[in-house]
Structure formats: C-alpha cells, structure tokens
Amino acid sequence: MSKPLEIMNLHKRFGGLVAVKDVSFKLQPGEVVGLLGPNGSGKTTVLNMISGALPCDGGTVRIGGTDITMMKPHKVAKHGVARTFQLVRPLPTLSVAENVQLSLAFGKKRHWGREARALAEEKLAFVGLEGRGDERVGNLTYIDQKRMEMARALASEPDLLLLDEWLAGLNPSELRIGIDLVQNLQGQGMTVLLVEHIMEAVRALCSRCIVMSAGEKIAEGPSAEVLQEPAVIKAYLGDDHA
CATH class of the missing domain: 3.40.50.300 (P-loop containing nucleotide triphosphate hydrolases)
Structure with missing residues (x-):
C-alpha cells in the first residue's frame, strides 16, 4: 500500500x-x-x-x-520516495541493467548480486525493456532511455x-506509450x-x-x-x- x-x-x-x-x-x-x-x-x-x-x-x-x-x-x-528528472541522467559507462541495479542499493530494502540483477530485469520488463539489460545506455532511443529511468526509479520500491x-x-506514439506506463x-x-x-x-x-x-x-x-x-x-x- x-x-x-x-x-x-x-x-x-x-x-x-x-x-x-x-x-x-x-x-x-x-x-x-x-x-x-x-x-x-x-x-x-x-x-x-x-x-x-x-x-x-x-x-x-x-x-x-x-x-x-x-x-x-x-x-x-x-x-x-523516488523521482525522475527533466533530463534523463544515465551513467553511460554502465549497462542498462547496471543503471537500474544502482537504485537497489538505496531503496527501502538493499539487494545485491543475483537477486539485484533479477529485480533489475523485472523492472526493465515492466517498462518494456525486457531482455535489454546488457545493452549500453548509448544504444537506447530517447523513449527507451525514459523507460530505463522509470525502471531505475521503480527499483527503489517507492511508495x-x-x-x-x-x-x-516524446512524439505522439511515444507519448501514448508513456501514458500507458503511468496508467x-x-x-x-x-x-x-x-x-x-x-x-x-x-x-x-x-x-x-x-x-x-x-x-x-x-x-x-x-x-x-x-x-x-x-x-x-x-x-x-x-x-x-x-
């Protein structure tokens, strides 16, 4: 709750x-x-x-x-409490999953190792980036960077x-994707x-x-x-x- x-x-x-x-x-x-x-x-x-x-x-x-x-x-x-920013702030030297895993160390509960990777993949799947955890952030489109940032915020298990x-x-089709995700x-x-x-x-x-x-x-x-x-x-x- x-x-x-x-x-x-x-x-x-x-x-x-x-x-x-x-x-x-x-x-x-x-x-x-x-x-x-x-x-x-x-x-x-x-x-x-x-x-x-x-x-x-x-x-x-x-x-x-x-x-x-x-x-x-x-x-x-x-x-x-978790947040996103007006401009996406990824860590470009890390993979997509590693960007998300960072939040797992600072949320309500700390997660490490295989458990952290599994939770990161779970959040990535939720935002539509399933199976893309090993990619570099620089390979992501703008909407996918936004999705990754959302996954990173959700990884801290916020209320x-x-x-x-x-x-x-976002363009009109990306905007619809974003609205659906928040819904x-x-x-x-x-x-x-x-x-x-x-x-x-x-x-x-x-x-x-x-x-x-x-x-x-x-x-x-x-x-x-x-x-x-x-x-x-x-x-x-x-x-x-x-």
Whole structure:
C-alpha cells in the first residue's frame, strides 16, 4: 500500500528570489496528481525539496506520517520516495541493467548480486525493456532511455513517485506509450506526483491538479474544473485570455 504525502507551508528562497512561498497540499495513497504551472512557477523546486535535493527554508514534508523535511536524498529514498528528472541522467559507462541495479542499493530494502540483477530485469520488463539489460545506455532511443529511468526509479520500491516532465520530448506514439506506463502504475496503486506541461497527459492521468504561479499555489481540485479557472488560464496565457 502506498503512503500519503503531506507538505505544509513549504518555502524556498534563492537570495532575494522567493521560489516557493507557503505551498501546502496532500496526496492520498494511490492518487496520481498533476503539479502544474508555467515555467519558473516553482514546481521542480517543490519536487527537489520533497526528494531532499534542496533543503527547505520553511515548512514540513511528511510521507506516511514521517517527517522527511531535512533528510538527505538517500535517506528520503529509504522512506519510499523516488523521482525522475527533466533530463534523463544515465551513467553511460554502465549497462542498462547496471543503471537500474544502482537504485537497489538505496531503496527501502538493499539487494545485491543475483537477486539485484533479477529485480533489475523485472523492472526493465515492466517498462518494456525486457531482455535489454546488457545493452549500453548509448544504444537506447530517447523513449527507451525514459523507460530505463522509470525502471531505475521503480527499483527503489517507492511508495511515492515524483515524475518531473517525464513525458517531455516524446512524439505522439511515444507519448501514448508513456501514458500507458503511468496508467499501469496507477492500476497498481502507486502514488504519483506528476509535473507536466502536456495537457493530453494531464487529462488522461490526473483526476486532480495543483497549480502554481510565481511560487504560490493558485488552484487545486478536479483537473477538468481547475484547468477552466480564470486564474489558471491567466497564469498560462495572460490577462487577455482570462
């Protein structure tokens, strides 16, 4: 069973710039929720604070009731949080399976040797890369690199998966593959926080959305309703469209 996520009054400042200001929201176990907003609105900064990649300047982050606010990324991973990045970050000197096996050393449970290889192959098969563990990362197409990154995140056996524009840069057929994969996770009860600009994917995957603008939360609710709110339209398109 996945765990709930709760963030309360999250705050982050870079010098004189307030990147995130008093942002609060909750995710229930098994929800797939969109975190939306124009570029520079603070979405990735929120993911970075949840995952431990950035320290918070204020507020709290809880996963399953446990305060993970000031933990380092490897400690956060032990509490069941995994993420992908806007740009795929493979280790090119390692094989596809070895890239995935690295996560097995930092998840909720540690796996080594033959067990780790078997689990890596299991995750690769789940994302559509069955039998390709011995290939070099450089041989993979862009969508297959995205799949490998997903397998690597899933290898840590997370309760919460943070997807930071994981579907960006895909062509229409690849996008359908990506949406189907996230829907499979949804069917397994995975809790997912999805940063995304592709509205087709948001509508297909997210029953609920949280929208940010200039570091603040400006809307939250059912996706179909939130995407029609004047404040959201204004944030994306400007005053003339609100």
